[in-house]
Amino acid sequence: MKKLSFALLSVTVCMSLALAACGNNEANKTEEGNKPTDTSSPATATNSGGDEQASQLKPYKLTMFYPGTPQPDEAKVEEKMNEILTKKINATIDIQTIDWGAWNDKMNLMFATGEPADVIFTASWNGHAQNAKKGAFLELDELLNKYGKEILATENPKFLEGARIDGKLYAIPTNKEIGTSRGVVVRKDIAEKYNMNFSNVKTIADLEPFLKTVKEKEPGMTPLFESQTATIPTFASVRDALGDATIPGVISATGTDTKVYNYYETPEALDTFKVMRSFFTQGYINKDAATSKQSASDVAKAGKIFMWPEALKPGKDKELEATVGYPLQQIELTPAYITTGETTNSMLGISKTSKDPERAMMLINLLHSDKELLNLLDFGIEGVHYEKVSDNVIKLPAGTDPSKRTYNPGSAWMFGDQFLNYLWDNEDPTKWDKFKEFNNSAIASPGLGFVFDFEPVKSEVAVQNNIGPEFLAALEVGAVDPEEVLPKFIEKMKAGGLDKIIAEKQKQLDAFLAAKK
Template sequence: MKKRLIFLLALVLSIGTILSACTSKDSSTSEKGSKNGEPYEIKWYTIGTPQKDTDKVFAEVNKYLEKKINATVNMTQIDWGDWQQKTQVIINSGEPFDIIFTNGTEYVQNAQKGAFQPIDELLDTEGKELKAALDPTLLAGVKINGKTYGIPANKEAARQSVYTFNKRLVDKYKFDITKVKTLEDLEPMLQVIKKNEASITPMATVKAYLPYDYVFNNEMPFAFPLKGDRDHVVNFFEDDLTMQTYKTMHKYYKAGYIKADAATSKDTWPMDVENWFVRMGDSQPYADLVWSRSAKYEVVSVPAEEPTTFNDSVSGSLQAISTTSKNPKKVMEFLNLLNTDPYLRNLVDKGIEGVHYEKNADGTIKDLPARIDKYNVPTYSLGNHFILDLYENDPKDKWEKFKEFNNAAKPAPTLGFHFNSDPVRSELASITNISKEFYPALATGSVDPEEYLPKYNKKLKEAGIDKVLKEIQKQFDEWKEKEGK
């Protein structure tokens, strides 16, 4: 009897030890990266028109995240027209937050001034699955002085500008858009639309395509030609091609094909308003299907250029972790999950199954009215595309085509080069103000380029453009030598 009692006591103690160990293990897992076991709230700023059902969707997101990583997310959407101004106030004020959508020049400048965390070590630990999933071209292209400050969305790494048309009008007037190769090729169609479609603006407000690799953006006068001499930076506003392009735009403006207030209007020409005939933008494989689905009418596009991998195409959609974040490790855990967990990625992007979309027997999906009306968020800005569910009318090879598109693209001259503007900061400030004065009117055709381009270039000279060009060339040559190019 005594031996049996000792055995039972030992068994009870063993079970207690095992349960204690399990409890301790579960607790340490759930509390990882948070204080006192409470879920860490991740504050996320992203671009896009605020949606009615965001809170409803993120209630489901947070149920999932609490179980997976003991965190919740508070996502704030900032509308397109307010984005730049409001986010710069947020960053410059030092407001504590965790994640912000960023891209292009804004990404580079905010990283260089210390607003974003370098995340290479976090990618090797909390983000290792995410790092393995990303296209290496994307990761290489977003490095600044050898460090990574943002997580690129796994999507098209290249850019291809296209002319996009309202298909109803193309079919109605039997236009052959396959013949459109240049801006000038649009003229016969614009004439017909202007004459016959009173409620349609023939050309949505666009900035005409020019074949350059811009150091900052297409408003600033610094670029490397995509053809010819790709090794020397130029002021492209002095080139004959720019003059010819702006002359065509001015001709279209005078003919009434472009809105009279194009230079000053803040109208972003949303795709879901059918008040335009042709517009210009950046494309990707099967983009017309995505745009048509969102617009609720059909559009069709033709290319204006060959696919090219630019700095702003690899950095076209990034999530950066703020240096004000109180828990970067937990934030990286969330970003790792968002980009590798199909359930979470689709929930954030498409909303709630049965409310915002339905899933078919074959795994494809279709939108419900609430998806378009109450939770229509920009897919490109949220993360990895390649784990998103396909729509029922999507080609089955959609993501394979994206990868082929990326692999076929040619690198731009400055891919991987990021200019440090500190040596010419005052000159750039003056040039920025001058560009804001001249560029919108020139690029939309609102003024005569034969009169205004010479004035623009004269002011650029007076502001010190030659000094900036020289500094860009110096840094570019040093970068090429260092990279062995």
């Protein structure tokens, strides 16, 4: 689920306790449907069935960009969403789903050329802080106060505070679990077939016996699938990248030490890369891992992979089962923890090129309050893409091949208020209660709430962003010898101003911690 630009992939996934979900929604109207509008004197448009008020708004087509696999029935889902959006805010929607492998390039091009857009998915692991500083996203506090009353009523305040950059809000976090743990998921049928017991798995190295079994006894199956966007070394880390995972310099997310360091210079990094090298040379990992841009869940639908890395939470294996089409089991390699990255790893921002920012915020607000609209986006159309088991539980229509579904984006974690989502019939009915327990047990990083301001070292950061892709994926999947390549990586980082970045991060973090006391 997420694109690695440089240092860490903090993925995902990540946010909060929900209060009560509001079924009704108020937003304010804009006087200009196709131009930037004056938000200082809006009229009101009521979202709760107010046809008359919504009709006073000029028609507007909203564009929404997010990373994922384009779905065959996307247009049909848009049509159903438009029925709700037209009634509530006199808008329609054009969903632009961009393949994960092309997402970064597409966004960088959009931001550089000023291509018109309204709502864009953004995250700390995908360079949100840098993009916001460069002016890619609008400041949202005023818009949120005027058009996001349901967000303010239901969103855990920690999310909004964690998403601030220099005190300003540039994106609205998804309302979901606030902590994360890291590990892998495996095919449950294969694990049971060979009586695999994962109770003693604590480290990456502990996974080897299971990969060896699959390699020897399941010809044609990849024991461990990795790609540029998902590797075990990043998913199994407990490092806090201090608000932006694309910039080097971390602290421990589960300890008390606040010294900022370069992870790649530690013995732990070398040992981890040696393990991955061993896995790779023994044929446990797909050979194209260092260059692959495919998402594991998409590849898994074919049933040819046994294990892959994931950011975990209660019931993550059950969520993924609905996507891949067969039973899974999750294996935690880290405790649950909370960093600023976890509060900001799934957000929706409004592009500076939006011609109607007010309407864009109305859309985001509806995704936090309108259960029907949100579940359309997440799961598709009732009777076509799923059937209701009960008011809040759904299942696949009879005869549906899970691997050939025409609307299965697997992106419910990206949008709005996840506590409004339907549950699949294979999921734990107490899932949301377990989310609360999970959040309460999560260890808070000492850097929680801190976001690094890279402006004083922006030239050095730009250099580092070009160095990472040259080395990191190959090291993390084991495609190269770390004892030979890792020193070259570190040398190049240092030549590109690494130590200056580390010193600046330390300075800012020390000031942040002092201000908290």
